Amino acid sequence: MSQANHQDQTSIFYLISDAVGSLVNNTFNSALVQFPTAKYDVQRYPFVQHIDALAPILERAAQNQAHIIASFSQPEMNQYAQDFCQDHQLFYYGVLQPVIDVMSKDFNMAPTGKPGSKHRLDDEYYKRIEALEFAVLNDDGQHPSRFEEADIVLLGISRTSKTPLSMYLANSGYKVANLPLVPEARVPDTIYQIDRRKIIGLTNDVNVLNKFRRERMIAYGLGDQTRYANDNRIQEELDYAHKIYNELQCPIINVADRSIEETATLILMFLNLENKPM
Amino acid sequence: MSQANHQDQTSIFYLISDAVGSLVNNTFNSALVQFPTAKYDVQRYPFVQHIDALAPILERAAQNQAHIIASFSQPEMNQYAQDFCQDHQLFYYGVLQPVIDVMSKDFNMAPTGKPGSKHRLDDEYYKRIEALEFAVLNDDGQHPSRFEEADIVLLGISRTSKTPLSMYLANSGYKVANLPLVPEARVPDTIYQIDRRKIIGLTNDVNVLNKFRRERMIAYGLGDQTRYANDNRIQEELDYAHKIYNELQCPIINVADRSIEETATLILMFLNLENKPM
Numbered sequence: 204m205s206q207a208n209h210q211d212q213t214s215i216f217y218l219i220s221d222a223v224g225s226l227v228n229n230t231f232n233s234a235l236v237q238f239p240t241a242k243y244d245v246q247r248y249p250f251v252q253h254i255d256a257l258a259p260i261l262e263r264a265a266q267n268q269a270h271i272i273a274s275f276s277q278p279e280m281n282q283y284a285q286d287f288c289q290d291h292q293l294f295y296y297g298v299l300q301p302v303i304d305v306m307s308k309d310f311n312m313a314p315t316g317k318p319g320s321k322h323r324l325d326d327e328y329y330k331r332i333e334a335l336e337f338a339v340l341n342d343d344g345q346h347p348s349r350f351e352e353a354d355i356v357l358l359g360i361s362r363t364s365k366t367p368l369s370m371y372l373a374n375s376g377y378k379v380a381n382l383p384l385v386p387e388a389r390v391p392d393t394i395y396q397i398d399r400r401k402i403i404g405l406t407n408d409v410n411v412l413n414k415f416r417r418e419r420m421i422a423y424g425l426g427d428q429t430r431y432a433n434d435n436r437i438q439e440e441l442d443y444a445h446k447i448y449n450e451l452q453c454p455i456i457n458v459a460d461r462s463i464e465e466t467a468t469l470i471l472m473f474l475n476l477e478n479k480p481m
Numbered sequence: 482m483s484q485a486n487h488q489d490q491t492s493i494f495y496l497i498s499d500a501v502g503s504l505v506n507n508t509f510n511s512a513l514v515q516f517p518t519a520k521y522d523v524q525r526y527p528f529v530q531h532i533d534a535l536a537p538i539l540e541r542a543a544q545n546q547a548h549i550i551a552s553f554s555q556p557e558m559n560q561y562a563q564d565f566c567q568d569h570q571l572f573y574y575g576v577l578q579p580v581i582d583v584m585s586k587d588f589n590m591a592p593t594g595k596p597g598s599k600h601r602l603d604d605e606y607y608k609r610i611e612a613l614e615f616a617v618l619n620d621d622g623q624h625p626s627r628f629e630e631a632d633i634v635l636l637g638i639s640r641t642s643k644t645p646l647s648m649y650l651a652n653s654g655y656k657v658a659n660l661p662l663v664p665e666a667r668v669p670d671t672i673y674q675i676d677r678r679k680i681i682g683l684t685n686d687v688n689v690l691n692k693f694r695r696e697r698m699i700a701y702g703l704g705d706q707t708r709y710a711n712d713n714r715i716q717e718e719l720d721y722a723h724k725i726y727n728e729l730q731c732p733i734i735n736v737a738d739r740s741i742e743e744t745a746t747l748i749l750m751f752l753n754l755e756n757k758p759m
Binding site: 223272328 | 492500501502503504507508509511512513514515516517518519520521527528548550552554572574576577579580581583584585587588590592593594595606609610613614616617620642644645648649651652740741742743745746750
């Protein structure tokens with residue numbers, strides 16, 4: 204009977220964290236991907252740092268028969284929530300605790316108990332801000348003279364995700380410049396002078412590019428049959444880009460069917476940067 | 482004896498995922514915050530989607546006595562890794578499995594078994610690309626006429642994290658514009674014409690701003706005693722900003738001592754957007 208109830212009513216998830224909640228959100232969303240048609244309700248409670256604040260949220264969860272996914276840096280908070288949920292027969296998942304436990308034993312140290320992201324200010328924070336500012340300034344090939352400063356230089360024709368990739372990588376602390384390739388425009392000489400190991404060539408499928416560009420033209424009110432959206436023109440641009448990639452002997456990544464995260468991970472693997480995140 | 486060994490040698494963590502690995506990275510990093518002085522080694526294995534690829538990684542982990550944190554969307558992969566680690570007495574944490582299990586039972590559905598981020602292409606993907614392009618184009622008050630299109634408009638004097646916040650929020654799909662406030666420059670009229678509920682005023686502590694600016698001046702080779710880095714000047718700019726914030730009746734967030742993630746979460750809470758992420 205309780206089984207039948209479960210299926211009839213909408214499932215409710217409470218995501219509770221003592222910091223911003225990125226880990227509980229990430230866990231919840233990653234699992235949810237597996238159930239694309241599911242109906243559910245979700246409530247988020249970030250910055251819950253004391254049992255006084257936690258207790259009323261748990262009371263509400265019990266009234267709503269909510270499932271709880273939580274991330275606490277203080278073992279006492281985790282224990283309190285776990286005990287409460289056991290008493291009230293609620294699902295409880297303290298995402299962080301098993302890893303904190305094994306680290307504590309292995310490092311032979313007590314956890315500091317300080318919530319999440321606070322410590323990440325200082326060096327790492329400044330490095331990220333600097334990287335994001337660099338990426339914004341060096342979007343769209345604005346300053347080829349600064350390619351040398353970049354950790355990563357992305358090349359690609361229009362609609363190969365240069366900007367979102369630059370910003371995503373910059374958000375992890377890498378200084379990224381990108382350069383659009385257009386057959387009619389000369390490639391700046393600096394691209395041949397810098398360390399070629401940091402250059403990545405981006406490409407995409409003709410049909411994806413065509414769809415992208417048609418939509419952009421329609422959004423600009425230009426109709427969808429312009430030269431920009433023409434398959435032959437796209438092929439000409441791609442041929443030109445691949446000629447440059449050949450000259451530079453750089454790795455080529457096709458962004459079709461890849462999310463920004465996937466392409467970014469591939470880029471870091473190509474550049475051997477994947478084990479040196481901030 | 483094995484206990485003593487554990488403390489003597491550097492701990493090794495293997496982070497294994499069938500997608501880009503953001504969840505295992507996030508879990509590992511969140512726990513690591515609790516042990517700021519710990520020494521460790523970490524190896525990352527993204528895109529491990531078949532047991533053929535998983536088996537040799539686990540063999541290596543066994544040789545290195547590594548701890549394993551993994552995220553698999555296929556229960557079989559998780560089970561295989563869990564069994565292997567149990568047989569070889571390795572720590573194993575399949576982050577995703579408990580949530581997939583409760584959802585599967587609750588939704589009365591089988592998980593699709595498709596790895597992570599693939600499904601996130603399409604609408605969400607385009608929305609994010611559009612948001613990032615909007616944020617780059619509308620960084621630094623470049624197009625006040627487009628404030629109306631924005632989901633969020635950030636105001637602030639120099640060094641209040643306008644650019645990184647804009648990019649971080651854009652990466653979650655929000656269209657963000659930012660406008661620098663300078664006492665000598667007139668605020669564009671559009672800021673008084675748009676829906677004020679989407680405006681956020683950013684501020685910072687005088688001493689933090691002074692430190693930031695001194696460093697920037699030194700980086701520019703200008704010495705650190707310029708007018709830009711002067712406390713009185715900073716106070717004058719802050720007073721000016723707060724006058725504008727008062728006129729607009731917008732929420733004010735002090736970014737001092739807050740990470741980008743924390744400030745971004747606060748912004749979404751102020752704007753009542755926190756339960757509507759992509």
